[in-house]
Amino acid sequence: MWRQWIPFWHEGVSPYGGDVDLLFRGLLGASALVLGLLLFLVLLFCIRYRAGNDVDRENHEAKSWHWEIGWTAASLIAFLGLFAWGAGVFLKIYQTPADDLTVFVVAQQWMWKVQHPGGQAEINALHMPINRPVNLVMASQDVIHSFFIPALRLKHDVVPGRYQSIEIEASRPGRYHLFCAEYCGTDHARMGGEVVAMRPADYAAWLTQQAPSSPLTRQGGALFRQLGCSGCHEGSSRVHAPRLEGLYGKPVPLADGTIVIADDKYLRDSILLPRSQIAAGYEPVMPSFEGRIDEAQLLQLVAYIKSLAAVKP
Amino acid sequence: MTGKTYLNEDYRLGSWFTTTDHKRIAILYFATLIFFFFVGGAAATLIRIELATPGPDVVSADTYNRLFTMHGIIMVWFFLIPSIPNTLGNFIVPLMIGARDLAFPRLNLASWYLFVLGGSVTLYAIFMGGIDTGWTLYTPFSTLYSNSYVSVAVVGIFIAGFSSILTGLNFIVTIHKLRAPGLTWYRLPLFIWSLYATSVILVLATPVLAMTLVLLVAERLFGVGIFDPRIGGDPLLFQHLFWFYSHPAVYIMILPGMGVVNELIACYARKKIFGYKFVAWASLAIAAAGFLVWGHHMFVSGQSLTASLVFSFMSFIVAVPSAIKVFNWTATLHKGTIRFDAPMLYALAFIGLFTIGGLTGLFLACLAFDVYATDTYFVVAHFHYIMVGGMVTAYFGGLHYWWPKITGRMYPEYWARAAAILIFFGFNLTFFPQFILGAEGMPRRYHIYPPEFQVWNVLSSGGASILAAAYLLPMFYLGYSLFFGRRAPANPWGATGLEWRTSSPPPRLNFDQQPVVTEDPYDYAHAPEPQHV
Numbered sequence: 001m002w003r004q005w006i007p008f009w010h011e012g013v014s015p016y017g018g019d020v021d022l023l024f025r026g027l028l029g030a031s032a033l034v035l036g037l038l039l040f041l042v043l044l045f046c047i048r049y050r051a052g053n054d055v056d057r058e059n060h061e062a063k064s065w066h067w068e069i070g071w072t073a074a075s076l077i078a079f080l081g082l083f084a085w086g087a088g089v090f091l092k093i094y095q096t097p098a099d100d101l102t103v104f105v106v107a108q109q110w111m112w113k114v115q116h117p118g119g120q121a122e123i124n125a126l127h128m129p130i131n132r133p134v135n136l137v138m139a140s141q142d143v144i145h146s147f148f149i150p151a152l153r154l155k156h157d158v159v160p161g162r163y164q165s166i167e168i169e170a171s172r173p174g175r176y177h178l179f180c181a182e183y184c185g186t187d188h189a190r191m192g193g194e195v196v197a198m199r200p201a202d203y204a205a206w207l208t209q210q211a212p213s214s215p216l217t218r219q220g221g222a223l224f225r226q227l228g229c230s231g232c233h234e235g236s237s238r239v240h241a242p243r244l245e246g247l248y249g250k251p252v253p254l255a256d257g258t259i260v261i262a263d264d265k266y267l268r269d270s271i272l273l274p275r276s277q278i279a280a281g282y283e284p285v286m287p288s289f290e291g292r293i294d295e296a297q298l299l300q301l302v303a304y305i306k307s308l309a310a311v312k313p
Numbered sequence: 314m315t316g317k318t319y320l321n322e323d324y325r326l327g328s329w330f331t332t333t334d335h336k337r338i339a340i341l342y343f344a345t346l347i348f349f350f351f352v353g354g355a356a357a358t359l360i361r362i363e364l365a366t367p368g369p370d371v372v373s374a375d376t377y378n379r380l381f382t383m384h385g386i387i388m389v390w391f392f393l394i395p396s397i398p399n400t401l402g403n404f405i406v407p408l409m410i411g412a413r414d415l416a417f418p419r420l421n422l423a424s425w426y427l428f429v430l431g432g433s434v435t436l437y438a439i440f441m442g443g444i445d446t447g448w449t450l451y452t453p454f455s456t457l458y459s460n461s462y463v464s465v466a467v468v469g470i471f472i473a474g475f476s477s478i479l480t481g482l483n484f485i486v487t488i489h490k491l492r493a494p495g496l497t498w499y500r501l502p503l504f505i506w507s508l509y510a511t512s513v514i515l516v517l518a519t520p521v522l523a524m525t526l527v528l529l530v531a532e533r534l535f536g537v538g539i540f541d542p543r544i545g546g547d548p549l550l551f552q553h554l555f556w557f558y559s560h561p562a563v564y565i566m567i568l569p570g571m572g573v574v575n576e577l578i579a580c581y582a583r584k585k586i587f588g589y590k591f592v593a594w595a596s597l598a599i600a601a602a603g604f605l606v607w608g609h610h611m612f613v614s615g616q617s618l619t620a621s622l623v624f625s626f627m628s629f630i631v632a633v634p635s636a637i638k639v640f641n642w643t644a645t646l647h648k649g650t651i652r653f654d655a656p657m658l659y660a661l662a663f664i665g666l667f668t669i670g671g672l673t674g675l676f677l678a679c680l681a682f683d684v685y686a687t688d689t690y691f692v693v694a695h696f697h698y699i700m701v702g703g704m705v706t707a708y709f710g711g712l713h714y715w716w717p718k719i720t721g722r723m724y725p726e727y728w729a730r731a732a733a734i735l736i737f738f739g740f741n742l743t744f745f746p747q748f749i750l751g752a753e754g755m756p757r758r759y760h761i762y763p764p765e766f767q768v769w770n771v772l773s774s775g776g777a778s779i780l781a782a783a784y785l786l787p788m789f790y791l792g793y794s795l796f797f798g799r800r801a802p803a804n805p806w807g808a809t810g811l812e813w814r815t816s817s818p819p820p821r822l823n824f825d826q827q828p829v830v831t832e833d834p835y836d837y838a839h840a841p842e843p844q845h846v
Binding site: 038151 | 374375378445446447449451453454458459541542543547548549582584587588591612613614615618621622625626629630632633636637639640641643644646647648649650651652653661664665668669672673675676678679680681682683684685687688689752753754756757758759760761762763
């Protein structure tokens with residue numbers, strides 16, 4: 001196999017891993033060609049035209065513009081080709097996640113906290129089934145971190161104050177490095193762990209072994225009552241607050257006349273900054289929960305509200 | 314030698330610290346930069362020692378974080394950016410264009426004092442306990458989470474920025490107004506063109522850095538919500554502002570190196586630079602397009618996919634003028650009469666190393682590969698090939714080339730060649746393994762790492778020790794030449810250019826008579842023969 005010829009290069013195990021590897025080989029090949037040609041010419045000229053060597057030096061190229069146009073055009077065309085190739089694969093990597101198996105990831109100094117929909121939680125490890133797209137919803141508790149799995153050829157920053165959704169998929173079972181790739185303070189180098197890709201049966205067995213306290217949505221539901229959200233948003237409340245059943249994924253008309261889709265980010269913003277996007281027809285009376293709950297609890301609440309999407313209001 | 318030169322006209326120390334002579338100010342800068350080069354180099358040495366093993370065995374995590382931050386801040390702002398412009402540029406620009414000094418001699422001295430002040434404040438921050446944010450100062454880590462001396466160090470960088478702006482301004486005015494009679498734009502040496510392009514970036518980009526740093530300190534000290542989302546800011550805003558300066562700053566660091574290489578190749582191939590006008594305009598094209606590529610540092614940050622596509626496209630475009638330069642230098646060698654003096658060895662090393670740095674820049678401009686390689690050692694290797702393999706190599710080449718002019722002494726040629734070759738091998742052994750580490754996925758800014766990365770790290774640390782020794786060599790033989798070197802004639806290399814028409818070292822006002830230019834640049838068909846060796 002050709003891969004043995006580049007002993008340092010391990011094959012990517014994501015669906016587009018082969019595409020990234022091919023792109024890398026293409027870039028390597030093109031560079032080797034250009035560098036080889038250049039070094040050959042430099043060496044040739046240096047030897048042939050060294051001072052003291054009696055060779056013909058008459059009639060050297062004086063008119064240069066056709067050479068200039070030639071190599072400018074050649075570089076431009078080659079570069080545009082590489083741009084298009086890289087952009088094509090890039091769009092494949094960051095395609096919009098299919099709403100399949102959603103796993104929540106919270107980054108904080110200096111660990112990765114993972115919450116599975118069934119309520120299983122783990123730290124600095126992520127178990128996932130192979131050949132099934134996993135939608136990661138990531139948030140940061142403090143500074144910028146970056147979620148990096150070299151074997152999947154994937155990396156994405158986790159910036160505080162927003163959700164990042166990416167889709168990951170592994171095509172072979174195995175244990176792969178998980179790194180934090182954005183410098184985040186003292187133990188940046190220790191903020192890593194492993195991604196364990198498992199056959200579906202093993203994954204199912206792992207899930208049951210973890211003996212979760214309760215599914216994520218139920219944890220979120222408990223929080224929903226504990227924080228008093230249910231007092232206004234549920235049942236026969238006297239306060240005029242929007243009902244959340246069937247909300248997720250639907251368009252929401254806002255007081256300022258615009259319409260937004262109620263996605264993860266909208267739910268998050270509405271909990272933390274309730275006055276920034278007021279639903280049309282409601283008074284801005286909801287208090288902010290900024291500082292009262294952390295990112296992990298926020299994700300549980302979001303998961304709970306998402307689970308209400310199927311409930312008829 | 315008889316007669317007064319700028320060196321022997323006044324020996325008192327006070328005459329140096331109050332001088333407005335561009336040549337003496339260049340020497341002041343040179344001494345200051347050597348100091349900072351060794352401070353930054355010491356940090357790099359400790360980093361490479363720590364990374365020789367996977368575990369944490371020499372320095373703690375916090376110390377390591379302070380070391381790479383200090384290495385970056387010192388090397389970028391207190392060595393690379395001022396290196397060629399403020400030493401070689403300061404010395405050579407007025408000589409090259411036949412002027413008696415820069416347009417604003419006092420401003421020139423003020424810029425050195427600002428630089429020393431900024432450097433002292435930054436050193437104070439380092440000795441008080443250091444700064445651990447990385448030279449990129451990303452928010453909200455730098456504003457609300459770091460417990461180190463961020464504000465002090467930032468004030469130091471802020472002050473040094475004004476030194477950059479003043480130098481840029483001074484060069485622009487000098488090049489416009491003080492050219493000798495007959496020295497039209499297309500008769501200017503390409504070193505002048507490249508410094509002109511550099512100055513434009515210095516003047517336009519540095520104020521953006523200054524504003525960004527003010528905002529950073531406002532958030533850190535007064536809690537004004539600008540970058541931290543908890544108080545209503547946006548962390549990515551900082552990255553946009555920071556890279557809007559810091560990517561053009563990369564061209565501040567490499568353009569002067571390209572300028573030096575033009576002079577060296579023309580002189581030692583004894584030919585006019587092939588495609589002079591294309592090379593000249595390529596510098597300005599790089600300066601202009603360099604302002605439109607900053608987002609390529611943010612492909613995985615969460616900026617929109619459309620923005621990433623546009624920035625990737627522009628990054629490929631800005632590579633075209635660099636490619637043009639490399640092809641023209643190669644073509645210049647064709648049918649030349651090539652000598653391999655030490656400066657030429659540096660110039661040839663520059664072509665090879667810069668090309669590798671440039672080509673791997675294309676890898677990183679390529680979106681899908683950057684998603685994988687960004688923030689890994691691939692990036693570290695890439696920018697060291699440009700900054701050290703390119704800029705520092707060119708700096709050493711230029712230093713040797715103009716050494717006889719600056720000091721009036723010849724250096725020992727064989728030692729100089731040996732050092733050049735040793736630097737080349739030491740450099741490649743240090744940084745090539747880092748490409749492989751990056752391709753294997755090792756993230757940067759890690760003081761411990763999984764054991765499978767050790768082989769390449771050991772090679773890199775081994776190379777670094779060779780490189781460190783090679784960088785020390787010139788200290789000795791150049792120092793030796795100051796006292797025992799042969800007296801240099803006015804034009805030892807038989808080079809074209811006005812700086813070679815006056816004595817070595819030049820008199821206080823550079824020329825005894827106002828030079829007049831009647832010929833094209835690099836007219837080596839009519840240049841005098843080299844007098845050395």
